[in-house]
Amino acid sequence: MLPLATAVSLLLSLILYALLGGADFGGGIWDMLAFGPRAARQRKLIAGAIAPIWEANHVWLILAVVVLFTGFPAGFAVMMTALNIPITAMLIGIVLRGSAFIFRNYDSQSGPGQRHWSTVFGIASILTPFSQGMILGALATGQIRVADGHVSTGFFAGWLTLYALACGMFALGLFAFLAATYLTLDAKGQPDLQEDFRRRAIWSGIALVPIALVVLLASRHGAPEMFQGLTRWWAPLLFGATGLCGLGALGALWRRLFAAARAAAAGQVTLILFGWSLAQYPNLVTPDVTVENTCAPETTLRLLLLALGAGALILLPSLAFLFRLFKGDERH
Amino acid sequence: MSDFFFARSQMAMSLAFHIVFAALGIGMPLLMVMAEGAYLRTGRPVYLELSKRWAKGTAILFAVGAVSGTVLSFELGLLWPGFMGKAGAIIGMPFSLEGFAFFTEAIFIGVYLYGRSRLPPLLHWLSGAVVAISGVFSGIFVVTANAWMNAPAGFRIVGGKFTEIDPVAAMFNPASFHEVLHMTLAAFAATGFAVAAVHAFFLLRDPASLFHRCALGLALAVACVSIPLQIASGDLSARAVGRLQPAKLAAMEAIYRTEDGAPLLIGGIPDDAARTTGYALVIPHGLSLLLADSASARVTGLEEYPRKDWPNVRIVHWSFDLMVLSGFAMLALAGWSGWIWWRRPPLAGHPWLLRSLVAAGPLGFLAIESGWVVTEVGRQPWIIYNVMRTEEAVTPLPGIAVPFAAFTVLYVFLAFVVVGLLRHLFLETPGADPQLPSA
Ligand code: HDD
Ligand code: HEM
Ligand code: HEM
Numbered sequence: 001m002l003p004l005a006t007a008v009s010l011l012l013s014l015i016l017y018a019l020l021g022g023a024d025f026g027g028g029i030w031d032m033l034a035f036g037p038r039a040a041r042q043r044k045l046i047a048g049a050i051a052p053i054w055e056a057n058h059v060w061l062i063l064a065v066v067v068l069f070t071g072f073p074a075g076f077a078v079m080m081t082a083l084n085i086p087i088t089a090m091l092i093g094i095v096l097r098g099s100a101f102i103f104r105n106y107d108s109q110s111g112p113g114q115r116h117w118s119t120v121f122g123i124a125s126i127l128t129p130f131s132q133g134m135i136l137g138a139l140a141t142g143q144i145r146v147a148d149g150h151v152s153t154g155f156f157a158g159w160l161t162l163y164a165l166a167c168g169m170f171a172l173g174l175f176a177f178l179a180a181t182y183l184t185l186d187a188k189g190q191p192d193l194q195e196d197f198r199r200r201a202i203w204s205g206i207a208l209v210p211i212a213l214v215v216l217l218a219s220r221h222g223a224p225e226m227f228q229g230l231t232r233w234w235a236p237l238l239f240g241a242t243g244l245c246g247l248g249a250l251g252a253l254w255r256r257l258f259a260a261a262r263a264a265a266a267g268q269v270t271l272i273l274f275g276w277s278l279a280q281y282p283n284l285v286t287p288d289v290t291v292e293n294t295c296a297p298e299t300t301l302r303l304l305l306l307a308l309g310a311g312a313l314i315l316l317p318s319l320a321f322l323f324r325l326f327k328g329d330e331r332h
Numbered sequence: 333m334s335d336f337f338f339a340r341s342q343m344a345m346s347l348a349f350h351i352v353f354a355a356l357g358i359g360m361p362l363l364m365v366m367a368e369g370a371y372l373r374t375g376r377p378v379y380l381e382l383s384k385r386w387a388k389g390t391a392i393l394f395a396v397g398a399v400s401g402t403v404l405s406f407e408l409g410l411l412w413p414g415f416m417g418k419a420g421a422i423i424g425m426p427f428s429l430e431g432f433a434f435f436t437e438a439i440f441i442g443v444y445l446y447g448r449s450r451l452p453p454l455l456h457w458l459s460g461a462v463v464a465i466s467g468v469f470s471g472i473f474v475v476t477a478n479a480w481m482n483a484p485a486g487f488r489i490v491g492g493k494f495t496e497i498d499p500v501a502a503m504f505n506p507a508s509f510h511e512v513l514h515m516t517l518a519a520f521a522a523t524g525f526a527v528a529a530v531h532a533f534f535l536l537r538d539p540a541s542l543f544h545r546c547a548l549g550l551a552l553a554v555a556c557v558s559i560p561l562q563i564a565s566g567d568l569s570a571r572a573v574g575r576l577q578p579a580k581l582a583a584m585e586a587i588y589r590t591e592d593g594a595p596l597l598i599g600g601i602p603d604d605a606a607r608t609t610g611y612a613l614v615i616p617h618g619l620s621l622l623l624a625d626s627a628s629a630r631v632t633g634l635e636e637y638p639r640k641d642w643p644n645v646r647i648v649h650w651s652f653d654l655m656v657l658s659g660f661a662m663l664a665l666a667g668w669s670g671w672i673w674w675r676r677p678p679l680a681g682h683p684w685l686l687r688s689l690v691a692a693g694p695l696g697f698l699a700i701e702s703g704w705v706v707t708e709v710g711r712q713p714w715i716i717y718n719v720m721r722t723e724e725a726v727t728p729l730p731g732i733a734v735p736f737a738a739f740t741v742l743y744v745f746l747a748f749v750v751v752g753l754l755r756h757l758f759l760e761t762p763g764a765d766p767q768l769p770s771a
Contacts, residue, residue, distance in 0.1 A: 051442075051446060052442040052443075052445070052446040052447075053442055055394070055395065055398055055438040055441060055442060056435065056438040056439045056442055058398065058402070058438070059431065059434050059435045059438050061402065062401075062402055062405055062431055062434060063428075063431045063435070065405050065406060066405065066424065066427045066428045066430075066431045067428065069408070069409060069416055069420040069424055069427070070420055070421065070424020070425065070427065070428055071424070072420075073416055073417050073418065073419070073420025073421050073424070074417045076409050076413075076416055076417065076420060077409060077413035077414070077416055077417030077420075078413075078417075079409070080406070080409030080410050080413050080416070080727075081409075081413045081727055081728065081729065084410050084727065084729050087406060087410060088410065088735050088738075091402070091403050091406055092738065092739075092742065094399055094402055094403070095399045095400070095402075095403060095742060095746070096742075097399075098395050098396075098398060098399040099395060099396055099399055099746055099749070101395070102391065102392055102395035102396075103392075103749055103753060105391075106388065106391070106392055106753050106757070107753065107756075149417075150728075151728075155729055296420065296421030296424070296497075297421060297495075297497050299497055299498060299499065300421040300422070300424065300425070300497055300499055303425055303499050303500070304424065304425065304428055307425065307428050307429055307432070308428065311428075311429070311431070311432035311435070314432065314436060315432060315435050315436070315439075318435070318436060318439045318440070319435075319439060321439075321443070322439045322442055322443055325443060325447055325450055325451070326442070326446065326447075
């Protein structure tokens, strides 16, 4: 029970990271792709939407890492060894993105500095989610092997496969879609911007479909255990629900029901990660590293869960306060 | 040079970078909250302006602290998988509590920075206070993890495996108290002196500026209260190290031979081969007196330990002296400022004091960096003292020189940008007129 509960809390922090932090990366992508007569206003909207919350959103990743290394220390060691290279790339992206964003905000508002920081911010916003997708993809390939507690397949296994690369693309598209959908709400009161992001949301939502198909097809050979998982009895239900959410989000965008679109898009992302975790379970790194064979002793897990529960008591009201304060106006 | 060397260098460089922002992340919120509190109490607009400027600086520093801290949480595994694979279950607990402290800090710094117009003044001030308090707590939690590496507790080793794990005992290990106390005070002292230096610099140009006078007053108040306490807590640390890690203490003091009534050696050149320290300033019986309040107390020298268990004596000894020297220099300055404040204010009328304060600006950070070098290099060759050697923990990945170079370039670049932005922020600070339009 305890290992499973720890794994679930790991999954929850990942989902929240994707829903909140992921959207911030998407914002960076749209910042870089801003074009046309309203580009400057689009950037301003994105900056305003991210600024007060990005630091808090980012902590979900830290929480996920901490839960991972406390709850599954040996699994953490394996991942950090085998995936050292893409994880380092992700970290460089995180450093560049966070600092470029804040530097741009505090640099003089005119001059070339702004444009340079925007470029760095955009590139880093692509590098990071792409690496993240690749890392999660690599875990399922079954190519990372462990012998006597040590990684035996070197430092390039898994993450350079078609499947992992497709996962990277998928994460990128997903975050862009999520961000554009959220931004339609942040743009409330500026109908022209709202239309810009509505269009972007719809296009990126549609573009996700072929990428998802590539991921699925690539998983057949690239991540066979994952593929098998996705053909179990619950899979059609899950695919159905995810598809419904996706269609619902697109439909709501089409009809300009932006709050509903946000809910549906968030639901879609949640279901995708949930489905991924079901297909992955009980493996952390397929096939050698599992939840059971790398978990920390019970005392640690019990204390960890206790700390997470107590932390949540402080955290959730504070977060609610933060979002009420800065995102509350848009609620209908 | 080996991958092992580069892994150590990368860890040291990342931590040395992060600790600057971490210490400011503990100290700056206090200053910002003090300034806003002074505004709420007195209603003087100069304090409001001050708290806004300091908050802007804090925002920049905080962001860099957050990203460099994220790098560290991964680097623990990227560079030391052998360590984290075993120790994660034991010291993960303080790191997860730290996670919640970060969360609170990150949430309320958003509220504080962007919520000024949306919140009643008292609530706004309170959100700043929450940032300050959670900053202190993040420091406390993470330092207990480091203390555990120095004084491992809360587990047993049976057949090479860690068993009977007790994360609570690990967190409250024998080194936690002195390290946490010393680090927290260090953050306040270093921030206080660094901020005082900036405003002293502007006061030299414009002694009439009310803005910089108020700023200097608050910064010095923090600095002058924390530095004497810090030196007292340093004494506590030294005694604790003498008990818990005698080899580290011997390296700090460059003592090779075990002696009754050991002298205190200041400076000098430790020579491992000859097992003596030449050219040092020698205070007979000094060390015994300091550590045990008795002129004839016995102090263990490095000779008691196998050669392969010695840390790098020169680095540890010189870093220790650097920290202590900086500490006493700051203490002297605090005394001088306090005396002037008491007898012949205002402080801004004393150019030599202002010049010395400017010169002393980096001292706190110098002491923090050298203090950590004492702690970390002094623990070598162990990553977990007397339990696991550092080379057993390192990643098998070859070519660590590459990420080391990449992160070094990245951090040097970030440091330049941060300094540039802060300079920009301060250069546009108001002069004599406190009634500037708000930023
Ligand atoms: C403003 C900064 C500052 C100042 C003025 C001092 N220190 Fe310090 N010292 C630190 C900042 C620091 C630190 C960077 O924060 C360390 C590193 C680890 C720790 O717990 O604190 C440290 C470590 C540290 C240690 C090693 C602790 C360990 O390894 O467990 C000792 C023995 C001392 N200090 C002793 C002193 C003494 C006798 C001082 C007298 C002047 C002194 N420090 C001033
Ligand atoms: C909670 C805080 C800290 C933790 C958990 C921590 C952990 C570590 C670890 C795991 C290593 C690598 C293994 C080793 O060399 O023993 C290391 C090395 C090192 N750290 Fe720390 N550290 C902390 C704080 C700091 C800070 C703030 C500095 C600032 C300068 C620092 C300086 C160093 C140095 C210089 C080394 C290299 C030592 C050597 O290999 O000779 N550490 N630390
Ligand atoms: C191995 C050692 C360390 C790790 C893994 C680590 C990790 C982190 C992380 C992940 C953050 C970002 C949190 C956020 O997003 O808000 C952070 C920030 C911070 N860290 Fe560290 N840290 C380490 C060492 C230290 C040390 C030695 C201190 C000393 C007191 C410290 C104090 C802080 C503080 C106060 C912050 C708040 C952010 C800021 O104000 O810059 N950390 N750290």
